Amino acid sequence: MKYIQEAFDTNWIAPLGPNVTEFENTLQTYLGENNFVAALSSGTAAIHLGLILAGVNQGDEVLCQSFTFSASANPIVYLGAKPVFIDSETDTWNMCPELLEAAILDRLEKGKKPKAIVVVDSYGMPAKWDQLVAIAKKYSLFLIEDAASALGSTYKNQKCGTLGDIGILSFNGNKIITTSGGGALVAKAKEIKEKAVFFATQSRDNAPHYQHSEIGYNYRMSNIVAGIGRGQMEVLEEHITLRRAMHDFYISYFKDTKGITVLTEPTADYFSNHWLTAILVNPAQTGGKTREDLRLALDAANIESRPLWKPMHLQPIFANYPYYGGNINESLFQNGLCLPSSSNLTNDNRDRIKAVLDDFFLAP
Numbered sequence: 001m002k003y004i005q006e007a008f009d010t011n012w013i014a015p016l017g018p019n020v021t022e023f024e025n026t027l028q029t030y031l032g033e034n035n036f037v038a039a040l041s042s043g044t045a046a047i048h049l050g051l052i053l054a055g056v057n058q059g060d061e062v063l064c065q066s067f068t069f070s071a072s073a074n075p076i077v078y079l080g081a082k083p084v085f086i087d088s089e090t091d092t093w094n095m096c097p098e099l100l101e102a103a104i105l106d107r108l109e110k111g112k113k114p115k116a117i118v119v120v121d122s123y124g125m126p127a128k129w130d131q132l133v134a135i136a137k138k139y140s141l142f143l144i145e146d147a148a149s150a151l152g153s154t155y156k157n158q159k160c161g162t163l164g165d166i167g168i169l170s171f172n173g174n175k176i177i178t179t180s181g182g183g184a185l186v187a188k189a190k191e192i193k194e195k196a197v198f199f200a201t202q203s204r205d206n207a208p209h210y211q212h213s214e215i216g217y218n219y220r221m222s223n224i225v226a227g228i229g230r231g232q233m234e235v236l237e238e239h240i241t242l243r244r245a246m247h248d249f250y251i252s253y254f255k256d257t258k259g260i261t262v263l264t265e266p267t268a269d270y271f272s273n274h275w276l277t278a279i280l281v282n283p284a285q286t287g288g289k290t291r292e293d294l295r296l297a298l299d300a301a302n303i304e305s306r307p308l309w310k311p312m313h314l315q316p317i318f319a320n321y322p323y324y325g326g327n328i329n330e331s332l333f334q335n336g337l338c339l340p341s342s343s344n345l346t347n348d349n350r351d352r353i354k355a356v357l358d359d360f361f362l363a364p
């Protein structure tokens with residue numbers, strides 16, 4: 001409220017101003033040296049500009065994780081480019097490096113070199129970055145990290161959002177921190193950040209009149225919203241601690257439950273903010289109880305949970321694009337559930353969740 005009040009008191013009611021600058025500075029400090037942040041109106045806008053900065057044009061191909069939210073793929077189509085979807089691996093549920101390389105080789109054989117890769121840190125879990133970066137380098141492909149839900153996660157002590165050539169963050173209402181709606185693009189050079197801001201503010205050339213040599217967008221974050229972001233940065237660590245405590249709660253709850261797998265860091269290289277705690281239900285080991293049975297049991301107690309991402313290659317709008325992989329992400333969708341994970345869940349809330357789980361798993 002202090003930062004928002006400041007915006008009104010100083011009449012910076014615009015998509016620029018001290019809160020925007022300070023929010024960007026705070027994010028840069030948080031992400032570490034040599035990261036340059038452009039605050040934008042949404043994570044989707046950031047992906048759109050990231051693809052433009054990658055040089056993606058009409059007719060180009062972009063390799064994209066299939067197991068994700070539609071916003072990872074939509075901007076590819078905004079540009080008239082073609083998404084090529086890739087399956088996940090089972091450790092982090094993110095893009096499988098082997099399938100990525102197989103897809104690249106097959107596209108090359110078909111005579112078309114893809115322009116870029118979009119990898120997601122789903123539910124806050126970092127992807128297999130060493131392998132993915134090595135493949136991107138080997139084939140000189142531009143790598144975009146969709147870290148929309150992974151602010152505060154790290155891979156080998158490096159912050160998510162900084163692992164690709166360009167990173168993307170979201171501050172939508174449901175993310176680890178929020179500005180009500182907003183996003184950011186994380187660049188590796190000041191000039192790239194400045195180019196992103198140029199595109200985000202209608203691509204105005206340097207002239208006293210309105211002069212344009214490139215297509216522009218209205219994607220800059222407002223100074224009021226950035227005030228919320230500044231305040232949220234002060235509670236980011238606390239939110240991560242609380243989300244991770246929810247994850248610990250589920251880990252300890254399910255430790256003796258047959259047929260339940262909780263998505264957890266595969267090795268000490270990975271640190272997840274555990275934005276959402278997600279589980280897999282294997283009916284062969286739960287006495288036939290399915291993910292959907294569990295979702296409905298929670299729903300009957302007025303507790304919301306949600307199936308994992310329906311993979312993009314199975315979405316009606318993306319069904320005709322190429323897909324490389326098997327049914328790993330499909331089986332995540334079939335058997336997976338995101339459990340209540342918010343930073344503000346109380347002990348009473350946990351007791352209610354636990355009571356429903358007890359009933360569900362103990363009942364014959």
Ligand SMILES: *Cc1c(COP(=O)(O)O)cnc(C)c1O
Nearest residue numbers: 042043044069071072148170172
């Ligand atoms: C939320 C989200 C986005 C989109 O961010 P917005 O700020 O809502 O536009 C993109 N990708 C993933 C994986 C997300 O979770």
